[in-house]
Amino acid sequence: SSFTFRWRPAALASLEKQLMCPICADIFSKPVVILPCQHNLCRKCANELYQPSLFHARTTMLVNSGRFRCPTCRHDVVLDRHGVYGLQRNLLVENIIDIYKQDPPPLPPPLPPAEATCSDHEGEKLNIYCLTCQLPTCSFCKVFGAHQNCQVAPLMDVHQQKKDELSEGISSLGEFRDRVQALVSDIEDTCRAVEVYKVLYIIKTS
Known part of the structure; x- marks a missing residue:
């Protein structure tokens, strides 16, 4: 070994x-x-x-x-x-x-992910989500910039909401798949039963 x-x-x-x-x-x-x-x-x-x-x-x-x-x-x-x-x-x-x-040398530790920053306001983190325009933005954009009249929400809240919606969608797809598989099984059982009845009918009438 x-x-x-x-x-x-x-x-x-x-x-x-x-x-x-x-x-x-x-x-x-x-x-x-x-x-x-x-x-x-x-x-x-x-x-x-x-x-x-x-x-x-x-x-x-x-x-x-x-x-x-x-x-x-x-x-x-x-x-x-x-x-x-x-x-x-x-x-x-x-x-x-x-x-x-x-033995390969150890890999260097991964660099921490860079935080996304606003393209209009240098160094400002993208911390809010514009519900009107459907894109992330920064606080300065809401107060002074292009999103003053838009409806916004905290970016992390929107992220969690979208994540929950995606999880629910995946769960619903799983349930739908199970129902389809059950329906297919029922159809297969029905087809087998029909074939059995056909054979019995042929035997009975011959």
Whole structure:
């Protein structure tokens, strides 16, 4: 069975910091290597820091080891002839990265709906409804504007009234549908009864 883990936003932000490579400033890319000081790096980033040291052995120049400083704690990291490929992979961090990438980041909270304002009076909310013109308007329109002589009502009251009317209409439609279905059932029963009477009549007269 599949298992989906959902990070909480605060935990997700903390986890992102822990999974951030100090070199490329991005989420670790695999393979991830763990340094002797227990800090982690992308192996490709560690390879960019790695500078092999050279020394002379008799007349042959050989690569013996390399070193670099941990970008987090500044500890010297001394490598053998395998270079960064000799560092142990941090499989735990790699598994956490896999889980992190499977889980989508949380969506930003939705913006609050913008309040409708009057086109004639800037910033004034549409708070009344003109019953004469059948449209929402603002108080300034009623007192000073185009709706001085109109009949108005509070917008929320009209909204609730229309909502109630719509609910009643939907309820009435439901009742009408039920009556139609009952009528159809009655007609079907009558048709079946007629067919039965026909068969009985044929049997009786044959």
